[in-house]
Amino acid sequence: MSVLDLARADLRALAPYSSARMEAKAADVMLNANESPWPPSDDDGLALNRYPEPQPVLLAERLAELYGVRPGQVLVGRGSDEAIDLLVRGFCRPEIDAVAMCPPTFGMYAVCAGVQAAAIEKVPLTADFAVDEDALLARLPAATKVLFLCSPNNPTGGVVRLNQIDRIAAALAERSLVIVDEAYIEFADAPSASSLIDRHDNLGVLRTLSKAWALAGARVGTLLANEQVVNFLRRIMAPYPLPSPCVAAALAALDDEGQERMRRRVVMLRSERARVAEALLGLSGVRAVLRSQANFLAVEFDDAAGTYRRLLANGVVVRELAGYPGLADYLRISIGTPQENSRLIDVLRRRAEAA
Ligand SMILES: *Cc1c(COP(=O)(O)O)cnc(C)c1O
DSSP: OOOGSSSSSHHHHOOOOOOOHHHOOOOOOOOOSSSSSOOSSSTTTOOSOOOOOOOHHHHHHHHHHHHTTTTEEEEEESSSHHHHHHHHHOOOOOOTTEEEEOOOOHHHHHHHHHHTTTTTOOOOOOOOOTTHHHHHHOOOOHHHHHHEEESSSSSTTTOOOOOHHHHHHHHHHOOOOEEEOOOOOOGGSOOOOGGGGOOTEEEEEEEEESSSSGGGGOOOOEEOHHHHHHHHHHHHSSSSOOOOOHHHHHHHHSSHHHHHHHHHHHHHHHHHHHHHHHHHSSTEEEEOOOOOSSSEEEESSSSSSHHHHHHHHOOOOOEEOSSSSOOTTTTEEEEOOHHHHHHHHHHHHHHHHHO
């Protein structure tokens, strides 16, 4: 059996759009794509009059090297959000198949399932916010085609261990894709699951340049998966997903100096994460701070809604989690610069002293 037997048969049979840039890459005289022969202005160094590469080769190679996989196992898109959407659309028949997830978790999995009219199967995290492996394997219905595991999990910050992922992927072989969303893995002590994708053709890993790489505005995300899955999703993807300026920004961020800068910032962020967690734990009104492997903290307050409003009135915006199961009294607080974090702590401390 091929992993593509899990994909929608109608899409496997669909003839993909063949763009000009796919059919012919470059020549001296380019008259095949109805582009403007002139760049928008004389000093444009990016050749913005030309369509970009459907999959930017150099960027895909850099990312493959960075993530420790082969270039053919890399699908680059508009943020990992695009890959989430493509996976659900490519593998789930509306009204028939299901997407599984472990709430409280990232909201996009359920949104993409809803847009596709796929069923949503929820296997909640345990009371201490860990993936409940046995419940997961016992409960997933046969209709499940895509299981999303978020590690570190947004918004609780815990990781799924590699041996758990290994076991889940093996148990769901020939049944479902297992997609590990590692948007925050750079901030974690845990290794990436990308080392397992050669062992399981149903395993995929989502990585992004939006968080640790500081490029949320450029929208560059990656799915690492079996070559067959990557090639299938390329066929249903928009022909030119990545704007040239975004590719250029990503390549610049990934050069030697960029990598060094990113590593320094991650070190700083992790130490700030520890400092903020400790400061918060010392404040009255704070009940708990979940141990986080990401660049945010989920914090339980006596009065989360009031704390949220008070922070906002003092110019600090954090994320309310009242809509997430089990997190009614929690706020999610991103780790900022040391100055920003100190301001957050000051606002909360003044309040604690006044109370
Ligand atoms: C931020 C986030 C993403 C989105 O990443 P993009 O690459 O910006 O689309 C994906 N997954 C999780 C869990 C996130 O928190």
